[in-house]
Amino acid sequence: MNAANRLEMRQISIAFGGFNALSGVDFSLEGRSVHALTGANGAGKSTLMAVLSGAYGHYSGTILLDGQPVEIRSPRDAKRLGIHLVQQEVDVALVPTLSVAENIMLDRLAEGGQLWRWGEIRRQAAAMLAQLDVSLDLRRAVDRCSLAEKQQILLARALSHHCRFLILDEPTAPLDQHESERLFAVVRRLQRSGIGVVFISHRIHELREICDRLTVLRDGRLIESVPMAQLSGEQIVEKMLGHRLDDIYPPRRPPFSADTLLSIQGLHDEHLLRDISLTLRKGEVLGIAGLAGAGKTELCKALFGASRSRITRGELHGRPWKPRSPHRSVENRLALIPEERRKEGIFIEESVAMNLSVTADNSFSRWSLFDHRQARRWAEEVIQKLGVRTTGPQQQLRRLSGGNQQKVAIGKWLRNDADVLIFDEPTKGVDVKAKTDLFELIDGLAREGKGVIYASGEFAELIGLCDRICVLWDGRIVAEVAASQTDEETLLLYSTGGTPA
Structure with a gap:
């Protein structure tokens, strides 16, 4: 095989405090290839790519570029060789107060040795965006850009160097379906230009759509590296888990209590939600289905008192109630696990x-x-x-x-014994093994008599875990169905404003 434009990692091992994070892992990447790297959380995916991008210099093993050994002990080494990482937390790599153009050219500006004019900065930044077929306001401050736009800025920054190999770590985790499709178009464009792409993701359907080869890691070891077409989605998941995939959802719970924990009628917020009414009972998992922009997050925050809203009538624990503030909600034994856990749910x-x-x-x-x-x-x-x-x-x-x-x-909510737990997209950025653990945990809470609200755009999860499902569209609940008597197609139809024939 021709070694030109080929990257190889051979017998890569690395340990942290006596823990072997990687043990003798081999990985290779060709130019013009999109190579999927997957595995359960803790499998070693990000660690392997951190070695390749120069974040960890104390590894053992060999890295070859075009058949020749190279030393990568720092991010500067990696970038000099044309290897660039776009990490999952895009905000970490951006300067929010600087413009789009300045962030794209940031590495070049930091190198010094050249006097830059604003016109030249913008011209080169525009050229990088043009390679991606993307148009952005070059003068806009980055803190006013969406997550998808910030990702595009980092991709353009990588192109401002001589980028030969690009690592995308969970790139679709913060994106909706439309934004993900635009990213796929960009990745295919980069692939056609000769760049080799590593695509790290837990979303098996995405890997099968965009990638031509697959490598699976488990517990820091290489499990398999094969052409994507050779494996079904189920086989990929089984290799990630190390055992057969029978059913990732807990058995159906017995009928939940008739005792009402929470009920609201006529909830409105200041922007999107209109006339929301719902009831949550003890021991029930109530699903809130909807596509991006339907109002799932807005509803979760309104119920927790984290955003302003008004309701016609509300009851909690059989007493009159209105959501007022997160502090009052905690006192009333409500809990919110937000979608953006790193920004809003944890320190x-x-x-x-x-x-x-x-x-x-x-x-x-x-x-x-x-x-x-x-x-x-x-x-x-x-x-x-x-x-x-x-x-x-x-x-x-x-x-x-x-x-x-x-x-x-x-x-963190178990200490104050919350009775109502509100989950907003709880499996976002979580692999299938961790999903199974979360499903068992939520099922256990329901079996203890807790009431759970589970908001998600993953319709299979709603059907597998919930008792009832309310469907949101354009800020309104347009349908309520029993989870055991519906399917993904029906939920999708309702969530786009349609009705069954």
Whole structure:
């Protein structure tokens, strides 16, 4: 095989504090190829690509470019060789107060040695965007751009260098379906230009659509690397998990209680929601289905009092109630696990123990002093109960995988014994193994008599986990169905404003 425009990683191993994150992994990437890299959370995908992009320099093994050994011990080494990473948290890599053009050319500007004129900065930035077939206002501040636009800015920045190989880490996690399709068009354009792309994702249908080859990792080891066409979606998931995929959803629960936990009539917010009425009973998982922009997040925040709304009538625990503020909601034993967990649901730079104790009111305080030992013991209990994969309560939350971060976001509500738990897109950016764990956790909460509201655009999850499903379209509930008596096609029809024939 011709070695030109080929990248190889041979027998890559790396350890952190005695833990082997990668053990003898091989990986290769050709130019003009889109190579899927997948595996359960903690499998080693991001670690392998961190080695390739220069974030971790203490690995063992060999990296070859066009058949010749190369040293990659820093991000500068990787970029010099034409290897660029666009990470999942796009905001980390951008300067929000600078313009689109300045962010695209940021690496070049930081190099120094050249006097740049504004006109030249914008001209070169526009040329990079043109290669992506993307048009953006070059003068706009980045903090006014959408997530999809920020991603395009980072892709353009990679092209401002001599980009030969591009790593996309969970690129569609923050995007809706339309934005994802636009990204796929960009990736295909890059592929045609000769760039090799690594596409990391948990969404099997996306991998099968955009990628021509697949590598699966599990527990830091290579499981298989084959042409995508050789594996079905089910086979890919089974290789990720290490066992057959029979059913990722818990068995159907017995009929839920007739006792009402929460009911609202005539809820409106200031922008989108109109005349929302729903009822949640003890032991029930109530699904809220809808596409992006339908109002799922707005409804979840309104119910928790995190956004302004008004209602005609409301009851909680059999008493008159209206959502007023998150603080009052916590006092009334409501909990919200938000869609943007890293921004709104957890303190990513703090420890696991701190995050698990943050909603525990005064139960860890004595004489106005916080009892760290008691909080740590509580964290150890939650870690064991929820199966959080961590080195211990003091580990920084940033170091955990997305699925384990989500478990912590849920676990922090267990101390104050919330009766109503509102989940907004809880499996976003979570792999199939972590999804199974989350489904079991939510099912367990319902079996304890909790009421769960589960808002999601993943219709298969709603059908597999929920008892009833309310469908949102354009800020209104347009249908209510029993989960056991519907299918994905029907939910999609309702969620686009249609009605069955």
